[in-house]
Amino acid sequence: MTSWAMALFQRDLRLSVRVGGSALVGVLFFLAVVTVIPFGVGPDLNLLARIGPAILWIGALLATLLGLDRLFQADRDDGTLDLMLMAGRPLELVVLIKCLAHWTATGLPLVVAAPVLGIFLNLDPVSMAAVTATLLVGTPALTLIGAIGASLTVSLRRGGLLLAVLGVPLAIPVLIFGVSSADAAIRDPVPFLTPFLILCALSLIAAVIGPIASATALRFASD
Amino acid sequence: MAFWDYANPTRFLRFVQAVLPWLTGLCLLFFAVGLYMSFFVAPEDYQQGDTVRIMYIHVPAAWLCMMCYSVMTLSSIGTLVWKHPLADVSAKSAAPIGAAFTFMALVTGALWGKPMWGTYWVWDARLTSVLVLFIMYLGLMTLWRTMEDPIKAGKAAAVLTLVGALNLPIIKFSVDWWNTLHQPASVMRFDGPTIHPDILWPLLVMAVAFTLMFFVLHLMAMRNEILRRRVRALRMRAASAAQPAPAGAAQPAE
Numbered sequence: 001m002t003s004w005a006m007a008l009f010q011r012d013l014r015l016s017v018r019v020g021g022s023a024l025v026g027v028l029f030f031l032a033v034v035t036v037i038p039f040g041v042g043p044d045l046n047l048l049a050r051i052g053p054a055i056l057w058i059g060a061l062l063a064t065l066l067g068l069d070r071l072f073q074a075d076r077d078d079g080t081l082d083l084m085l086m087a088g089r090p091l092e093l094v095v096l097i098k099c100l101a102h103w104t105a106t107g108l109p110l111v112v113a114a115p116v117l118g119i120f121l122n123l124d125p126v127s128m129a130a131v132t133a134t135l136l137v138g139t140p141a142l143t144l145i146g147a148i149g150a151s152l153t154v155s156l157r158r159g160g161l162l163l164a165v166l167g168v169p170l171a172i173p174v175l176i177f178g179v180s181s182a183d184a185a186i187r188d189p190v191p192f193l194t195p196f197l198i199l200c201a202l203s204l205i206a207a208v209i210g211p212i213a214s215a216t217a218l219r220f221a222s223d
Numbered sequence: 224m225a226f227w228d229y230a231n232p233t234r235f236l237r238f239v240q241a242v243l244p245w246l247t248g249l250c251l252l253f254f255a256v257g258l259y260m261s262f263f264v265a266p267e268d269y270q271q272g273d274t275v276r277i278m279y280i281h282v283p284a285a286w287l288c289m290m291c292y293s294v295m296t297l298s299s300i301g302t303l304v305w306k307h308p309l310a311d312v313s314a315k316s317a318a319p320i321g322a323a324f325t326f327m328a329l330v331t332g333a334l335w336g337k338p339m340w341g342t343y344w345v346w347d348a349r350l351t352s353v354l355v356l357f358i359m360y361l362g363l364m365t366l367w368r369t370m371e372d373p374i375k376a377g378k379a380a381a382v383l384t385l386v387g388a389l390n391l392p393i394i395k396f397s398v399d400w401w402n403t404l405h406q407p408a409s410v411m412r413f414d415g416p417t418i419h420p421d422i423l424w425p426l427l428v429m430a431v432a433f434t435l436m437f438f439v440l441h442l443m444a445m446r447n448e449i450l451r452r453r454v455r456a457l458r459m460r461a462a463s464a465a466q467p468a469p470a471g472a473a474q475p476a477e
Binding site: 022086148152153155156157162165166168170172173176177178181195198202209213215216220 | 301324355358359361362365366370375378379382383384386389390393394396397398400401467
């Protein structure tokens with residue numbers, strides 16, 4: 001089992017890194033979002049430090065959702081998805097591996113970029129570490145939840161916007177606990193671990209619901 | 224097994240035709256009694272005055288926006304598990320009604336909030352969850368619209384509805400958490416057992432009236448959807464029957 005899983009992971013990773021440079025585009029989009037926020041709220045560094053974790057989280061959410069429309073669509077266009085459906089491997093596992101590869105190519109760069117962007121937002125080292133830790137734990141959940149939207153809209157020609165609309169309500173809990181655990185580390189209204197562990201739990205729940213739901217949706221979309 | 228008998232759309236339509244007039248009459252009766260009670264019998268609130276009467280619209284609407292999602296969830300299970308042919312019709316027709324009731328709950332809540340809290344909108348936990356629910360209804364309706372094939376759209380929407388049903392408690396819980404963290408001073412609200420019977424009775428009658436109205440609208444919408452699909456099928460058959468003729472006519476010219 002491990003060999004085909006590894007092969008699939010490597011294939012997806014290679015495709016997403018080489019075709020179109022999705023990792024770089026995601027990070028650029030993240031940078032663009034973080035850059036426009038100060039133009040909207042003003043260059044007050046204290047304010048930016050206060051809402052910095054929220055800005056980074058919203059930027060990561062948008063970057064993840066916008067990058068997800070190609071998760072299954074490219075494979076559907078060239079017929080790979082049909083081969084995967086017929087290959088007899090558990091489709092839920094295939095989806096999970098594809099999501100992992102997609103996260104490694106697009107989510108992980110966002111996590112790596114977060115401390116650098118934190119400098120723009122006047123975050124101190126503790127909050128920078130907290131935001132990065134929450135993003136590391138939380139962005140997989142965003143990818144997995146978004147995968148449901150991606151598989152539902154896979155047969156639509158322009159499903160990107162609809163994917164984001166469908167994904168945002170489901171991603172709200174992740175956003176809430178991501179931001180509140182980062183806030184907890186900075187101003188500690190509650191212990192950091194309480195929301196952080198709930199965030200971990202949300203990621204685990206997403207790792208179960210996401211692949212099952214999107215595998216079901218992909219089966220229906222194919223026939 | 225009445226449940227399976229009504230898998231046949233024609234039989235279902237006959238059932239709707241028989242039941243709908245009675246249900247409509249009952250609904251109108253309850254509305255007449257409920258509206259009379261809530262506007263003339265129920266006392267004014269000593270603090271809120273007449274604005275308390277908004278409650279008789281607001282609370283039933285809020286209750287129905289949850290019930291409507293439950294109906295959609297059951298229908299989605301019907302689509303995916305039992306493959307009941309009318310389940311996706313039911314889910315599809317329930318979505319706009321649910322969205323309308325959610326919208327009504329939001330609007331009446333805002334109108335009630337302005338004189339009471341001094342603002343149309345607060346990011347209270349309940350309001351926020353209802354707003355998220357509204358977005359989910361609209362997303363589902365959009366998904367239905369964007370897919371041409373009603374069967375495929377029904378299955379996709381059923382998956383999304385079930386994922387949403389799993390997520391709604393999580394969303395509710397996290398919004399509660401977020402709200403207590405950000406906004407410690409909570410807004411005033413009614414607590415269940417302290418409602419006086421003079422207020423409770425009109426509220427219950429109105430809740431029954433709204434529930435009946437939901438079923439009337441739902442059955443009507445399901446009937447329309449079945450007829451719409453029949454028209455679609457007839458058109459497609461007519462189109463495919465008409466197809467060979469122009470092709471045959473074009474052939475001699477070549």
